[in-house]
Amino acid sequence: MPDTGQTALLDRAGLDALVAALTADGRTVVGPTVRDGAVVLAELDGADALPWGWGTELEAGRYRLVRRDDGAAFAHTSGPQSWKSFLHPQREKLWDVDRDAAGELTVCPARNEPPSYAFLGVRPCDLRAIAIQDRVLAGGHFRDDGYAERRSGAFLIAAECTEPGATCFCVSMGSGPAAEAGFDLALTELIDTGGHRFLVRAGSAEGARILDRVPSEKGDTTTSDAARSAVDAARDRMGRAMPPMDLRALLGASPEAERWDDVAARCLTCGNCTMVCPTCFCTTTEEVTDLTGDHAERWQRWDSCFDLDFSYLHGGPVRASARSRYRQWLTHKLSTWHDQFDSTGCVGCGRCITWCPVGIDITEEVNALAEEARS
Amino acid sequence: MAAVPTLAVFKLASCDGCQLTLLDCEDELLALAGRVRIAHFLEASSAVQPGPYDLSLVEGSITTPADAERIRAIRSASRRLVTIGACATAGGIQALRNFADVEEFRRTVYARPDYIDTLATSTPVSAHVDVDFELRGCPIDRRQLLEVVTAFLADRRPDVPDHSVCFECKRRGTVCVTVAHGTPCLGPVTHAGCGALCPAYGRGCYGCFGPSGSVNLPALIPVLQRDGLDDRDTERLLSTFNVAAFAAHDREPRP
Ligand code: SF4
Ligand code: SF4
Ligand code: SF4
Ligand code: SF4
Numbered sequence: 001m002p003d004t005g006q007t008a009l010l011d012r013a014g015l016d017a018l019v020a021a022l023t024a025d026g027r028t029v030v031g032p033t034v035r036d037g038a039v040v041l042a043e044l045d046g047a048d049a050l051p052w053g054w055g056t057e058l059e060a061g062r063y064r065l066v067r068r069d070d071g072a073a074f075a076h077t078s079g080p081q082s083w084k085s086f087l088h089p090q091r092e093k094l095w096d097v098d099r100d101a102a103g104e105l106t107v108c109p110a111r112n113e114p115p116s117y118a119f120l121g122v123r124p125c126d127l128r129a130i131a132i133q134d135r136v137l138a139g140g141h142f143r144d145d146g147y148a149e150r151r152s153g154a155f156l157i158a159a160e161c162t163e164p165g166a167t168c169f170c171v172s173m174g175s176g177p178a179a180e181a182g183f184d185l186a187l188t189e190l191i192d193t194g195g196h197r198f199l200v201r202a203g204s205a206e207g208a209r210i211l212d213r214v215p216s217e218k219g220d221t222t223t224s225d226a227a228r229s230a231v232d233a234a235r236d237r238m239g240r241a242m243p244p245m246d247l248r249a250l251l252g253a254s255p256e257a258e259r260w261d262d263v264a265a266r267c268l269t270c271g272n273c274t275m276v277c278p279t280c281f282c283t284t285t286e287e288v289t290d291l292t293g294d295h296a297e298r299w300q301r302w303d304s305c306f307d308l309d310f311s312y313l314h315g316g317p318v319r320a321s322a323r324s325r326y327r328q329w330l331t332h333k334l335s336t337w338h339d340q341f342d343s344t345g346c347v348g349c350g351r352c353i354t355w356c357p358v359g360i361d362i363t364e365e366v367n368a369l370a371e372e373a374r375s
Numbered sequence: 376m377a378a379v380p381t382l383a384v385f386k387l388a389s390c391d392g393c394q395l396t397l398l399d400c401e402d403e404l405l406a407l408a409g410r411v412r413i414a415h416f417l418e419a420s421s422a423v424q425p426g427p428y429d430l431s432l433v434e435g436s437i438t439t440p441a442d443a444e445r446i447r448a449i450r451s452a453s454r455r456l457v458t459i460g461a462c463a464t465a466g467g468i469q470a471l472r473n474f475a476d477v478e479e480f481r482r483t484v485y486a487r488p489d490y491i492d493t494l495a496t497s498t499p500v501s502a503h504v505d506v507d508f509e510l511r512g513c514p515i516d517r518r519q520l521l522e523v524v525t526a527f528l529a530d531r532r533p534d535v536p537d538h539s540v541c542f543e544c545k546r547r548g549t550v551c552v553t554v555a556h557g558t559p560c561l562g563p564v565t566h567a568g569c570g571a572l573c574p575a576y577g578r579g580c581y582g583c584f585g586p587s588g589s590v591n592l593p594a595l596i597p598v599l600q601r602d603g604l605d606d607r608d609t610e611r612l613l614s615t616f617n618v619a620a621f622a623a624h625d626r627e628p629r630p
Contacts, residue, residue, distance in 0.1 A: 035550070036549075036550040036555070036577065037550060037555045037556055038550040038555045040548070040550065061553075061554055061598070062554060062557075063551075063554050063555045064555070065555075080545070080548075080550055080551060080554075080555075081548060085548065090545075090546040090547075090548075091546065265591075265593070265594065265628060266594050267591065267594065268539070268541075268563040268564065268591050268594050268595055269539070269589040269591065270539045270541040270542075270562070270563035271538060271539060271541055271542045271545070272541050272545060272551070272563075275541075275542065275545035275546065276545065286534050287531070287534070288522075288534075289525055289526070289529045289531070290406070290525065291403060291406040291407055291409075291410045291521075291524075291525055291528065292406065292410065293410075293528065293529055301546070302542075302545075302546055304538075304542065306538070306589075307536065307538045307542070308537065308538070308588045308589055309536060309537070309538070322589070322591065354554065355551060355554055356554075357541070357551065357553045357554060357560075357562075357563050357595075357598060358563075358594055358595070358597075358598055
């Protein structure tokens, strides 16, 4: 998508008008909002539902909401969901099949009209994650039609990062904190002597059209410069980093590392890391029959390489040990993903670190593997 | 299976809650009654037909010599035997006796201890006879029960994953109570099946479906204790409906 070069300035009312314009177009607007002690992603009925004045305090295995005096709307990171919850939902019906009295089978695809989404507040790392899932689910030999339909209609409004979290490491994965491509609109939140406002850049013709319908001021170079330096400052405040080396080669060469035993002793194999990861795409199928035996359905639901059944072949699971399952996750993310999909499978969003109940930290594990490889 | 398969429901030492789940399947119960002949289900009808039965659902644990005999008779009268609930699959809450002195209970609780004929342990049905499938939970989940019955009628494998409650919790979109609130939760070591009910209401999982297929207690216990449980609280949390099943897992890392 080309950066159209068009910029504008919105205030809080302007952001609300943007949500209203998207809703008027029949879109379901999804964005961050506070629920149950976290910033979650949910359908928004206006910009008022955004987490104004909420920040997050993160550590490995720990997440807390904190109040902020500046009233910022996008000063939070790493919630428990990602946009895949909408584009690649946890459970989806694929088809129904009915058997009539003569034994004839009729199969009908179950897909409803996909919702037309507008995502408000997509972080640069998550833009990258969506692009990765596009390649996996819509770009290869095995297209997921439901994903492709939902994705092609989705309108993406990025929110650049000016307040990275303690578990973020997008810089070392090359996927943030600036939004460079893959958005319809990109926001940068600014709170300074000039007031509380959002610099908006249009990244597509559709984005420019919507922006024209929203009351705004023209962007100026002073504000653009302030936005650039706020994002640049975020670059230097990453909470974590991957070691600066070829991670694909490191993981490819580490299948027998001793570190796997160490992490396996701490890992619950609970699957939280893969569920929160914005790029993990694995599913299993469910065959549902009803009591008559004449109706069956096929459903797809999220699965994870931490599930014993994930590698179940005749006689048992191939990856029975926690060691082999943790190793699969990390090796796929950082190494074999390149072989399959020409990129890394990690964008450095930090979710797997924050939402692991025992706080296992992917950057710490990789640093330890790097250390072990050196010695 | 015969043209109209027969279904039987039996009860051993238990509270009846799991059988009741079958009656709770209101909408589907009529469809079920149309597909099977309910030959033995005392909670629903006193009319009892003799075996053999195509599918027997057994609730309750073995706590008396008489039940230890009875389960053999039930097994030999059943083509398929499925145990339902924490009592039948793990010994239930009554398996607390396995870790105490039953003689002492008998003397203290009963006016005429000599009337009580009980075993020193409460054991799952699978400790006595072969079982075709174990459905966990205290009580079992209605949806899973229907899945198991439907699967056995269709001669297919039931879709009852044995991964952790966390899988269901994340799929449901619940905010993790451990990570976001510091609430102790047994979800990471507990068998899925309830749909992560407790965390959805802001409380920790208390393990009523028993251990998952992949348990690491030494990794979880420090987190429970960080969040306020002491050694005794931790043992109590692990010593409820599935006490005997959790007791089989190490608390400390193996040397
Ligand atoms: S790394 Fe953490 S979140 Fe992932 S399976 Fe292990 S304990 Fe669960
Ligand atoms: S592996 Fe972890 S840090 Fe990387 S994209 Fe997935 S959740 Fe984010
Ligand atoms: S890390 Fe595991 S769950 Fe994630 S995409 Fe790879 S195999 Fe699937
Ligand atoms: S609330 Fe409990 S069950 Fe849910 S993800 Fe957290 S630890 Fe797992």
